[in-house]
Amino acid sequence: NAGVMQNPRHLVRRRGQEARLRCSPMKGHSHVYWYRQLPEEGLKFMVYLQKENIIDESGMPKERFSAEFPKEGPSILRIQQVVRGDSAAYFCASSLFGSQSNEQFFGPGTRLTVL
Amino acid sequence: DAKTTQPPSMDCAEGRAANLPCNHSTISGNEYVYWYRQIHSQGPQYIIHGLKNNETNEMASLIITEDRKSSTLILPHATLRDTAVYYCIVRVAGNQGGKLIFGQGTELSVKP
Secondary structure, eight states: OOOOEEEOSEEEEOTTOOEEEEEEOOTTOOEEEEEEEOTTSOEEEEEEEETTEEEEOTTSOSSSEEEEOOSSSOEEEEEOSOOGGGOEEEEEEEESSSSTTSOOEEOOOEEEEEO | OOOOBOOSEEEEETTSOEEEEEEOTTOOTTOEEEEEEEOTTSOOEEEEEESSSOEEOSSOEEEEOTTSSEEEEEETTOOGGGOEEEEEEEEOSSGGGOOOOOOOOEEEEEEO
């Protein structure tokens, strides 16, 4: 039973390029969460998605960032026109149900470096 | 959102029990207490969660005080591989699932 999968594990982009981060939730899970961890800082919630719907995007930066979780395929976190401040570890988590009594399981993360 | 307070760091001898405290004095009656840990920048690992009663699983035990204003995570026989940052999180009620709000956590160092 595979856990949450994220790819790529490491991503290097130059300023102004686009970054696409993928997350495949655990089998049977239809709830996905994205978190960001800046260097030497804690984990910050970004967005919560259920299949084809954004449930909570209160942690997403207002510009350049978007997320989707299509009916088929992985969830995608997209960062347009990356800047050096976007360099961070991006973690995806999934849960079976979208309730507070239901644990979230995390993937290994994608480490984005912007040159 | 209910806030949590944890000591920034703790040491524990290998083989001994590690008791990690957490204060959450503003917790609401329907909010869960969750514990996660993060080993050396890996993805956070779920440990345990509870609402009112004490809980135990293969990894740890969670003791929640009767007034629910504090809790303790117990690793019964700490090993070197338990060295990590441990996060105590109060899961917000409602909001269709509740995001996890991570604080600074406790950096646990297990020493030989």
